[in-house]
Amino acid sequence: MSFDAEPPFKPTDPTEMMAPICSVFRRFLKSRGLKYTPERAAILDAIIDRDEVFEVEEILLQMTGSAARVSKATIYRTIILLTEAGIITQALFDSKQSHYRLIYGREPQDQMVCMRTGKLVEFTNEEVIELRNRICKELGWNPIGHRMHIYAHSPEDSEEAPPSTPE
């Protein structure tokens, strides 16, 4: 799955996070009768290292330099598995290509985007979660996760410019 209001642990740095996520992935693969291959491990490592919203091309580039080079097809195939394992999720920023981000062990993250500069600020806000749960409750739904994007102008950018469109 994708969002988790109560993550099993709250890592503070990538290294600390690495080991548990790998085990989670390993267990997930095992439960499906699949293998934890060096390629899959390397891809997951690259994603954890990057530690931000990413796209496939970026991971490919990042890995090209290192010894652990994998094909684009393998990255795509691994991303599907990582998503099913609940380790990453799609970010849905623009329609041109897919963006993903790490979610395992993370607070759900909301985003604020500057309409002029494209600057992105991520935040976690308890009230968003509460409101989401309340809305679900009123309608009799069972909340799983949410995605909140706020489009705004950041304080630094006060010059006049034609606003762009949120995608």
Add this chain to the structure above:
Amino acid sequence: MSFDAEPPFKPTDPTEMMAPICSVFRRFLKSRGLKYTPERAAILDAIIDRDEVFEVEEILLQMTGSAARVSKATIYRTIILLTEAGIITQALFDSKQSHYRLIYGREPQDQMVCMRTGKLVEFTNEEVIELRNRICKELGWNPIGHRMHIYAHSPEDSEEAPPSTPE
């Protein structure tokens, strides 16, 4: 632009809405030295008729039956203009293809998606808007719009199924 917390008018039915939106589009085109052609008018009408989240293929199909047949390329080109005019916006549901929806004269709409069935419920919630504004204020940003997707299980679907991933 795309979201508008205070729309200039609040139409109740598509017909009532039609005329003003057309004028808005006409004025927008004029301001750019572009023409309000029969094709563009027909595409806008089709979108207003449909009155829900749509994709290009659907509009094409819908128009194929009628006398006003246009090419797919023209629809794509018109959609760009309608977006720039602030009449429609991209919906960003899945990464496979683009979805759009009418926003001119509408309350900003939030969405609840059932993770099992894909069922989509749209709603407007004042609290979401207030919360969004409050978050912006705290950070010194100037709110323009937002996008709120809630992923949940709808009450009808209580059978056991592997949860899918929000895209």
Add this chain to the structure above:
DNA sequence: GTCGGTGCAAATGCTTTGCATTGAT
């Protein structure tokens, strides 16, 4: 030896673009 995994290249499918034609002013 069976099965899954990988890389490569080819295929897919949505979207964009080039171009010749058409239409409005």
Add this chain to the structure above:
DNA sequence: ATCAATGCAAAGCATTTGCACCGAC
């Protein structure tokens, strides 16, 4: 005549898939 709009077909591009080869158990 000029300048933009349209339709068609071709091109682009991110993503998926088919297939031959490889490696682990």
